[in-house]
Amino acid sequence: MVDFEKIQYKPVSVRNLLVEMKDLSELMIDLAYSAALFNSRELAEEVLELEERVDSLVYILEMHTMLAARDAEDAKLLAGVSRVAAATDKISDAAADIAILVLKEIGIHPIVREAFKKVEERLTRVEIVHNSILIGKTLGDLELAANLGVDIIAIRRLKEWIINPDEEKVLNEGDTLIARGAPLGIKELEGLAAGKVQKLDH
Amino acid sequence: MVDFEKIQYKPVSVRNLLVEMKDLSELMIDLAYSAALFNSRELAEEVLELEERVDSLVYILEMHTMLAARDAEDAKLLAGVSRVAAATDKISDAAADIAILVLKEIGIHPIVREAFKKVEERLTRVEIVHNSILIGKTLGDLELAANLGVDIIAIRRLKEWIINPDEEKVLNEGDTLIARGAPLGIKELEGLAAGKVQKLDH
Numbered sequence: 001m002v003d004f005e006k007i008q009y010k011p012v013s014v015r016n017l018l019v020e021m022k023d024l025s026e027l028m029i030d031l032a033y034s035a036a037l038f039n040s041r042e043l044a045e046e047v048l049e050l051e052e053r054v055d056s057l058v059y060i061l062e063m064h065t066m067l068a069a070r071d072a073e074d075a076k077l078l079a080g081v082s083r084v085a086a087a088t089d090k091i092s093d094a095a096a097d098i099a100i101l102v103l104k105e106i107g108i109h110p111i112v113r114e115a116f117k118k119v120e121e122r123l124t125r126v127e128i129v130h131n132s133i134l135i136g137k138t139l140g141d142l143e144l145a146a147n148l149g150v151d152i153i154a155i156r157r158l159k160e161w162i163i164n165p166d167e168e169k170v171l172n173e174g175d176t177l178i179a180r181g182a183p184l185g186i187k188e189l190e191g192l193a194a195g196k197v198q199k200l201d202h
Numbered sequence: 203m204v205d206f207e208k209i210q211y212k213p214v215s216v217r218n219l220l221v222e223m224k225d226l227s228e229l230m231i232d233l234a235y236s237a238a239l240f241n242s243r244e245l246a247e248e249v250l251e252l253e254e255r256v257d258s259l260v261y262i263l264e265m266h267t268m269l270a271a272r273d274a275e276d277a278k279l280l281a282g283v284s285r286v287a288a289a290t291d292k293i294s295d296a297a298a299d300i301a302i303l304v305l306k307e308i309g310i311h312p313i314v315r316e317a318f319k320k321v322e323e324r325l326t327r328v329e330i331v332h333n334s335i336l337i338g339k340t341l342g343d344l345e346l347a348a349n350l351g352v353d354i355i356a357i358r359r360l361k362e363w364i365i366n367p368d369e370e371k372v373l374n375e376g377d378t379l380i381a382r383g384a385p386l387g388i389k390e391l392e393g394l395a396a397g398k399v400q401k402l403d404h
Contacts, residue, residue, distance in 0.1 A: 018317040029293070077311040083303050084314050090296035091231070094289040101285050109279040112286050115220040149351050149384030182351030182384050 014068060017061045018085055024054055025088040027164055028095035030153055030180050033119045035102045036112065043154070043178070046161050047099035054092040061085050121183045124190055128175045131195035140167035147200055150181030150189050216270060219263045220287055226256055227290040229366055230297035232355055235321045236380050237304045238314065245356070245380070248363050249301035256294040263287050323385045326392055330377045333397035342369035349402055352383030352391050 028050050035043035065082050069075040101108075128134050134142065144150045155162040155169065156176035162169065171177075179189055191197030230252050237245035267284050271277040303310075330336050336344065346352045357364040357371065358378035364371065373379075381391055393399030 015313045015316050018313055019319075022317045023320065080303050080311050081313050083299055084317065087296040087299045090292050090299070094292035094296075097285055097289040097292070101282050109282050111217045111220055111283050114217050115224045115286065117221075118225065145384075146386070149386060182347075182387070184348070184351060185384070 014064045021088040025091040032095040032098040044099040044102035051096040124186045126193040128193045129195045134171045148185035150185040154178040216266045223290040227293040234297040234300040246301040246304035253298040328395040330395045331397045336373045350387035352387040356380040
């Protein structure tokens, strides 16, 4: 829980808050699309949890920006920060709307699936099989973003989802990865996870 | 102008409308970020024009979905279409909010610039110089998406912006391109436009 009484103004906090909100809102859109494409209630629930987090961040950020404004020029610039924060909040709301659709079990209309076709090319869900070279490596070792132009946005491990995993995370056999990226890199990642591509040689 | 009286229900229309709305809303976010990063009033104005287009599309789509519902099951599925349409509308509103920030000349706070840092790696603005191999080629010839993992989202030619250019568009000397994609592909495109890379050999 966030304890609002303890909040003190630090410039670095406003920056970090905005960076986190922006990154989270974009992640949420891709997770919401993934939830719809792969019909995953769990992913949809993760999106709704992230939406609550973004809502808290908006509130904290608004307090920070008010405290940070020392003169009219400051206030003008910080109004810009506040507007970008509001925009990321809208984007996260949109992601939550799509997630709710999945949770209500309305089912995905073929028309929606068609609209998500382009998304399908840049999002994938793959399981890591026993002979995959990804097993035992950290995301930092693999440098998938640099090597394949692909980001791992979520890992399903046993019953849990690890959202936006960090560089130290080690990949295990049986992990299911949700990844986004350029279509070619996505194809290559699918091969690596399925043990069909045995070398990451870019 | 859209003439609402002439609208007739065709299943293909609903699909096309939703696909266009979804693609436009994502394009708008990247254009809005580009407008902020490159401090471009013209790009910001393009975003606001697209936002009006999305608003019209929402209205037409709502009419179509109502006319399309023949029974309760239909209505349930089409409610899902309508919800996804509303989500794309929210995303396009968020893009417009950022564009307005640029038009109001509030200036981009360093904090906002920091939040856009990751965006900066996947968006670029480059001019095509006299000895670039891109000159005289169509976007279809170049297959930049397949070859570099990069999409051209806008071309500035003389005083005009061509938004979301199609495959037949021929590139000219002096064109300014706004492109999005994987960081490596973005770097390569910059080299090609600047005439420093003389071969597209992927």
